[in-house]
Amino acid sequence: MAGHTESEAIETGLDGPLLLSERIRNALTDEIAAGDLQPGTALDEQQLADRFGASRTPVREALRQLAVSGLVDIRPRRGVVVARVTPERVMDMFETVAEIEALCVRLATYRMTPAERGRLLELHDEASRAAEAEDVDAYDGINAAFHETLYQATHNAFLAEQAISLRGRLNAFRRTQLRYKDRLARSIAEHGAILAAIAEGDGETASRRMRAHMSNAAIALRRYLELHT
Amino acid sequence: MAGHTESEAIETGLDGPLLLSERIRNALTDEIAAGDLQPGTALDEQQLADRFGASRTPVREALRQLAVSGLVDIRPRRGVVVARVTPERVMDMFETVAEIEALCVRLATYRMTPAERGRLLELHDEASRAAEAEDVDAYDGINAAFHETLYQATHNAFLAEQAISLRGRLNAFRRTQLRYKDRLARSIAEHGAILAAIAEGDGETASRRMRAHMSNAAIALRRYLELHT
DNA sequence: TCTGGACGTTATGTATACATAAATTCCGAA
DNA sequence: TTCGGAATTTATGTATACATAACGTCCAGA
Structure with a gap:
């Protein structure tokens, strides 16, 4: 398939090791999908940064992207939570x-x-x-x-x-x-x-x-x- | 309509003035949609930051979100370009x-x-x-x-x-x-x-x-x- | 003149620092 | 004891600084 996938628009899949922000995004996606992170769970940026051994910057990028995908809700100045769906x-x-x-x-x-x-x-x-x-x-x-x-x-x-x-x-x-x-x-x-x-x-x-x-x-x-x- | 829209997941629409990153995202979306930014155009982070009177951080966030929407392509370490579609x-x-x-x-x-x-x-x-x-x-x-x-x-x-x-x-x-x-x-x-x-x-x-x-x-x-x- | 590689430049990726709004706590008054 | 509000704390939003990979340039050699 020649078409470029959504994610490929970011990852390209060719440039060797993924960016830190990409790795974090993938990890969080998996955890939300698997249910390890339940809906409503608050996602603290610093906490996640510590967990992944990174700074807040790539964590923030990952969270913003997850928001576009609908996996998390971002309430400005009020933090990020795993999307709670009715x-x-x-x-x-x-x-x-x-x-x-x-x-x-x-x-x-x-x-x-x-x-x-x-x-x-x-x-x-x-x-x-x-x-x-x-x-x-x-x-x-x-x-x-x-x-x-x-x-x-x-x-x-x-x-x-x-x-x-x-x-x-x-x-x-x-x-x-x-x-x-x-x-x-x-x-x-x-x-x-x-x-x-x-x-x-x-x-x-x-x-x-x-x-x-x-x-x-x-x-x-x-x-x-x-x-x- | 009670349902929360994709964008509302980020904007909420209630918290007064939009975040800088949101304003930048909206502006870029409009410009790409209007064709002011033609496909293939390279988007320099610093340049955009200067234009919007902001720092690179909110510009970067906006660009990452646009990438998820498919409006721009991000090639790691090689910059962001307006998506070129066949x-x-x-x-x-x-x-x-x-x-x-x-x-x-x-x-x-x-x-x-x-x-x-x-x-x-x-x-x-x-x-x-x-x-x-x-x-x-x-x-x-x-x-x-x-x-x-x-x-x-x-x-x-x-x-x-x-x-x-x-x-x-x-x-x-x-x-x-x-x-x-x-x-x-x-x-x-x-x-x-x-x-x-x-x-x-x-x-x-x-x-x-x-x-x-x-x-x-x-x-x-x-x-x-x-x-x- | 053309090719190839080393160097310098530039922009991205990440880290850190600072400003500010929201949440929490604590205290006083009813 | 309970309610209201002010001060404190905490985390987000933004700015800035630094590391590094990609790109362009320039020069040497063929």
Whole structure:
């Protein structure tokens, strides 16, 4: 993929060791995504600087960038906190991602190369095996690859970037959910149905099925949120 | 609108005078969007600091945030330049925005309140009058309001934010284009067709028409790009 | 004249210092 | 004891200073 990603606009990926501010940004992103830094947590600049063995300057830069991504809230002169999102907002995000995914599938159906189609089938097989082995982590990884392959197959680099970015932002808030055993199997089945529609070249059907697929995940998520808040 | 916008995550909009870094960010955003700062232009930190009567620190913060938004490219230790986008990328962006708009219209059709529907019709009338008066600037403003009203009418605050943000990013690159007289009239007609579908509650048709509407604008843009590059 | 490398210059990346607004604490009055 | 406000403290916002990598220049050699 020739297109430059959001992050590449800063990192370039070529110039050897990352800048301090970049390393801090990545670390904080990971920690927020993993839930190590829970929503509402205050982020003290000096404290973070000490932790990373840096001064406040690169820490500040990292925090400002995280704010643009929506991962933290900055209240001028009142500090930075990990963004606290309401369940309604999470559902809004989920619906948005679902619609974007549906959109990507539709475009991808009409534009993907045979190689990309093959890659999707391959990933689907891998996912099935991971599901049978009940290896949830492996499934998660393959699942992400499946979706990202779809994004790339739209042959719209910008859209793919947006989709990846959105998916990442959602991940940051959907903690350790969706580990129900039957959800995994159903997810596989739903992927299969989507692939079938793609194989027939029916982008509209594929799109509808993807929306339903994401919607099912959202319903599971809503149940989770109602239980654990 | 209760939802907090991307930028509000930083500005809050309540705490009186904006931070220096915010003012600089806004100013640079406007200048890039207006084309005063052309793609490829190198942005010297000290120079900008002098211009804004500030030190390098807030300038740097502003530049980092612009990089996350994709308005500038930062190459570590090699400086900041206004993002140079290829025509292909602009077309990718345009297609993405078109699909998002189509998506918004579909959701909005099924969810908008009578008040929102009335507001759309009102804006449509205003736009018609501006078009007849050939007041392009007024039309631009009303047009933006029309689209933003549609975003809000999805009743998905996150999606609305994304749509506004994407539209803004596209604006930043589509210079002083689309001033063909007939394009304006056709744009009005297309809006009318979209509204008609909305009135009938036919979200799918409204969505298709919006996609076509944006596609027409994209075609005009492509012609412009091919001519002026 | 052209190529290549060393040197000097410049701008970025980071650290530190200072100003100021917000939060906290403490004290006095009711 | 409780409430209100002033003083103190703390952390953010900004400025400045320093280290270093990238760039340009200049000169030597072919």
